[in-house]
Amino acid sequence: MTEFVWCAHECGSGQLHDLEGFSSPEVICIKCQLRTCFTHRTIWHTGITCAEYDLQQSQLPDDGTCAWLDQNTKRCPQCRWYIEKNAGCNEMKCRRCHHKFCWECQADYRIISREGKSNHRSWCSHYKPKPVNTTDQHQTQRWCNVQ
Structure with missing residues (x-):
């Protein structure tokens, strides 16, 4: 049985896919050469079977x-x-x-x-700026006054 499938990559192309002649639901677009899953009408789920894809989708929160x-x-x-x-x-x-x-x-x-x-982030209620080191500041002032 042959059925039409649109490319899931939105290239605007579609093609006929022979369900009986192919063991895989993977369709390679004749225009953009990217892969679509015929079963799910979505971008090809690389690395997982259609059954695994179904299981993954069923576990997504509504x-x-x-x-x-x-x-x-x-x-x-x-x-x-x-x-x-x-x-x-x-x-x-x-x-x-x-x-x-x-x-x-x-x-x-x-x-x-x-x-x-x-x-902490500066907008956080727990944020406390670093205290200024008064010893360093005092030594800098003395050095500047000597010059």
């Missing part, structure tokens, strides 16, 4: 889930895992990769612990 995730979670800045904060301070630790970060500005807590609160 629009309602995506909206809830956007409103109630943030992603770990290191592994991009969704994290929900329900109480406590803003020092977070990802359960997946164990990365520690600030919930508010997502700054790395390893650096904050080592170098201080000036490593």
